[in-house]
Amino acid sequence: MLSTARTTIEFLVHHSTDKPPKIGLNFHILEASQVAYTLLSDKQTWLLILKVLFSFLHTQYAHFLDQELFFIRMGVVIMGVSGAGKSTIGEMLAKAVNCSFLDADDFHPQSNKEKMHKGIPLSDEDRIPWLNLLRDALRACLVSRKTMILGCSALQKRYREILRSADPNYVPGSYFCVIKFVLLDAGAEVLAARLQERAEEGNHFMPAKLLQSQIDLLQIDESEGIVKVDATASPLVIVDTIKALFFDIYSHR
Ligand SMILES: Nc1ncnc2c1ncn2[C@@H]1O[C@H](COP(=O)(O)OP(=O)(O)O)[C@@H](O)[C@H]1O
Numbered sequence: 001m002l003s004t005a006r007t008t009i010e011f012l013v014h015h016s017t018d019k020p021p022k023i024g025l026n027f028h029i030l031e032a033s034q035v036a037y038t039l040l041s042d043k044q045t046w047l048l049i050l051k052v053l054f055s056f057l058h059t060q061y062a063h064f065l066d067q068e069l070f071f072i073r074m075g076v077v078i079m080g081v082s083g084a085g086k087s088t089i090g091e092m093l094a095k096a097v098n099c100s101f102l103d104a105d106d107f108h109p110q111s112n113k114e115k116m117h118k119g120i121p122l123s124d125e126d127r128i129p130w131l132n133l134l135r136d137a138l139r140a141c142l143v144s145r146k147t148m149i150l151g152c153s154a155l156q157k158r159y160r161e162i163l164r165s166a167d168p169n170y171v172p173g174s175y176f177c178v179i180k181f182v183l184l185d186a187g188a189e190v191l192a193a194r195l196q197e198r199a200e201e202g203n204h205f206m207p208a209k210l211l212q213s214q215i216d217l218l219q220i221d222e223s224e225g226i227v228k229v230d231a232t233a234s235p236l237v238i239v240d241t242i243k244a245l246f247f248d249i250y251s252h253r
């Protein structure tokens with residue numbers, strides 16, 4: 001987190017005396033605001049600083065910037081193991097912030113779904129082409145200047161790196177990216193009960209018995225700065241939390 005903060009501050013200092021590159025400015029401001037958010041406990045002060053920063057940039061660079069500055073293009077990946085609530089929360093969030101939602105489940109080939117349905121965990125060979133499709137979908141949204149919510153397990157760091165590479169400016173391993181991750185976090189018992197209930201409803205290919213394999217595979221590296229949200233809270237609370245973290249500030253124009 002500290003190295004991200006330093007890079008962000010260096011970027012802002014450098015470009016405060018120079019013509020800012022139009023491409024990329026949005027997400028550097030996004031990063032700066034997120035770093036400031038984590039460093040400042042007083043959120044009112046943070047909001048004030050952000051407003052000053054925005055109006056400063058706007059006055060300084062009005063002729064280089066257009067409205068885009070205030071319409072951040074990004075991808076927010078709602079991640080976690082099966083049953084964490086990715087589809088439920090992703091759909092609700094997309095409606096709340098008026099952007100599109102993609103469910104990674106819909107991108108699996110039939111062979112992957114059948115494999116999981118039989119209780120066999122996917123291998124990297126099964127997942128990589130699927131992740132590549134998701135990366136392409138994210139990239140298509142970014143280049144058409146749209147923000148997208150994606151519900152995707154993204155259990156391993158190397159899988160998330162594939163999704164991050166949807167950002168044309170992404171430097172692998174830097175985690176300085178317009179693709180953001182939110183981990184829906186819940187204990188195994190809660191998840192197992194949810195999956196059991198969902199399986200009894202009979203309209204999902206994923207059996208509850210694969211849960212442990214997913215929990216075993218989940219790997220989070222602190223340096224990635226992934227936001228963790230309590231997935232046992234009510235869906236409305238979860239959506240509001242994610243909205244406040246990633247979206248609300250940008251409506252303060
Ligand atoms: N925050 C929540 N509280 C209670 N139940 C939830 C919550 N989020 C999801 N669920 C329920 O848990 C089950 C799994 O949710 P789902 O969104 O399909 O998870 P995932 O897409 O991560 O597998 C569904 O039956 C859903 O209604």
Ligand SMILES: O=C(O)[C@H](O)[C@@H](O)[C@H](O)[C@H](O)COP(=O)(O)O
Pocket residue numbers: 081082083086087104105108116121122127153154155206214
């Ligand atoms: O990488 C994987 O093993 C799968 O993508 C898996 O993580 C995903 O969870 C399934 O598609 C089940 O769907 P739900 O997550 O919606 O239960």
